[in-house]
Amino acid sequence: MEKIYTRTKTIQEDKVSGFCPGCMHSTVIKLIGEVLEELDVVDKAACVLGIGCCGLHMDYIAYDNTTAPHGRACAVATGIKRANPETLVFTYQGDGDFASIGLAESVSAANRGENITVIFINNGIYGMTGGQMAPTTLIGMKATTAPKGRDPKEHGYPMHMCEILNQLKAPYYLERTSCNTPANVNKTKAAIKKAFKNQLEGKGFSMVEIVTGCPTNWGLDALKSLEFIEEKMLPEYPLGVIRDRSKEEV
Template sequence: MEKIYSRPESINKGISGYCPGCMHSTITKIVAQAIDELQLREKTVCILPVGCSTLGAVYWNLDMIAASHGRAPAVATGVKRCKPESVVFTYQGDGDLASIGMSEIMHAANRGEKITTIFVNNSIYGMTGGQMAPTTLVGQKSTTSPLGRNPETEGYPIKMCELISQLQSPVYVARFAVDTPAHINQAKAGIKKAFLNQLNNKGFSFIEILSNCPTNWGMSPLDTLEYIKEKTMKEFPLGVFRDKED
């Protein structure tokens, strides 16, 4: 019998420590699959900041560097400039990238750094207790917005793809989701394209992936996937916002 599916070499053996139903685990897998399919494991460097994304240090079988909260793009810039032959990517959540890391990501994108950022947007601070994040939806409840986000006092959700796509330098800016098998395959294809941009010495690539947080949303995993479809995607529509082929 032919074996058609196996654990990616870029993932260490072990049991996942993500909360049950958290799609970080799926994103971790498809990143590893993309790296393996492009045969990049020996030349890839992952930069991890603070938050649930730091668990990548346990699961990925890659070279990795820990960065301060929000500073992953700055560290990635240094690594890529020192080792331009490497494929360098940051793996960041919305509480990290769109808040304390806003300046870092915008300036790295504006400079056109030849790195990839994978931005996991689950609309909440996951690891630190479920506080409202920059991407929390209007009306969405959190520990710091128990009545739901009110735009009159907290403003509206920040749309990172839309912001970054207004800059001149980025070559690829796209938003995906991991709520269905079809969307998961599309997200993996987008990640591969972003890595290929690096291999072809192109500029900055930004991949946003809409995910869930069953624990802090207070929902079952299945209900969170429906919420992404019915609520999150309406605020953050999927699509390619920038694609410079040349």
């Protein structure tokens, strides 16, 4: 029999993931590990974790990692990369981290064209702290700090980070993907691989925004959360390549 799947060695077997059932963090972390192995760069990888659920895997990944103060991952990544350019530096951040408290660090690193990779997990809610409103929370979506649902008059509109960064000249690659279907999981993996390759080739700032679910804080079961992504999240956050400078170079 042919072996068609091997678990990534970048995830420590005897450790337990802290993620809820149906959470896609574990999917993305698995994809990152697979890409690191496929590119043969595990030994030069350094992951900068944000604060929130995006940091829950620090204990079970087998490659180098550090934790940035809330929102500061792009600044910390800038420091590591500039001090040690041979290292493959990527941040792993949620929407509160990347798009709210860390907005200045995120936009500024992108604007400098830092040769780093951002993996941005957008699930429209604060997970670890228990379901508060995020900058990416959908209109009408309930959160513990927006009990009547997000109201644009009071809370403004969902923030589209790919499109915001697309206003800048420096970013090299911006793509939004999801993990709600097997096909989208594969596309996410391809996007992560491309973003890492860009960095290895010295191309500059790449970001993959991954639209995911949070069944626990959305108050849905795992399957229903997939439907919610398809029906509600993706119309607000359309998938696709927003910017790819490599296409312009040809």
